[in-house]
Amino acid sequence: MHGLGELESKVMDVLWSAARPLRVREVLELLDTPRPLAYTTVMTVLDNLHSKDYVRRDRVGRAYEYTAAESREEVGARLLREVLRSSGDTERVLLHFARSATPEESAILRRVLRGKESS
Template identity: 40%
Template sequence: MLAALVQEAGPVTAGCVQERIGGGITYTTVMTILTRLHAKGAVARERVGRSFAWTAVADESGLAALRMRKVLDAESDRQAVLASFVTALSPGDEQLLRDLLAQAAETGEG
C-alpha cells in the first residue's frame, strides 16, 4: 500500500491506490489501511471534495524507523533500550550504525 503511494508524483485518492495495487482488495480495506498509516504518521491526507487525497510521508524504511522511534519513546530507560539494541547488532550492522552516526554528526543532523 505504502509502496503504491511512494510511486505516485502527488496526492491520490484511495480509489487510485486500490487500482494501483490490484489483487481484489476492497475499497474499504484500502481506506482502513490508509487511515492506520495516517495515524502512524506514514501518510498525509488532504480533503478533496467529500473524500481525501493521500500522499506518502515515509517510504518502507521510514515507516520502520517511525515504529522503532515509537518503541523507544514508550520506554522510560532510553539508555538501557539503546544499549540492548546495539549489543544485539551483528558486527556489520554495528559498523553501519557507527558510520551513519558519524555522517549525521558531520552534516549536523545528529
C-alpha cells in the same frame, strides 16, 4: 512496518512508492494482495491511516488524494523512538542492540557517529 496492520503496511508501501498523490481507486489498483479488495475497504484503511497521522489527504473535486505524511525512514525512526521510550531503560536497550547488531548495522552506526552518514 511495525505498528501497522498487514493491509495498512501494503497501502503505505504503495504510497511510499508513488511519485505523486493517489486517489483510493489508484491505490486499489496498485495493491498486491492475495484476494481482490473492495473500494470501500481501501477507503477505510486510508481513512484509518489518516486518523493515525500516517497519511495526508487533500480534497480534489469530490475525492481525496493521499500521500504519505512521512518517509518510510522517518516512520521507522519514530517507531524506534517509541520502542525506546516505552522500554523503561533506553540505555540498556541501545546497548543490547549495539551488541547484537549485524556487521552491516555496526558499520552504519560507526559511520553515523563519525558524522559521515549517507542519506
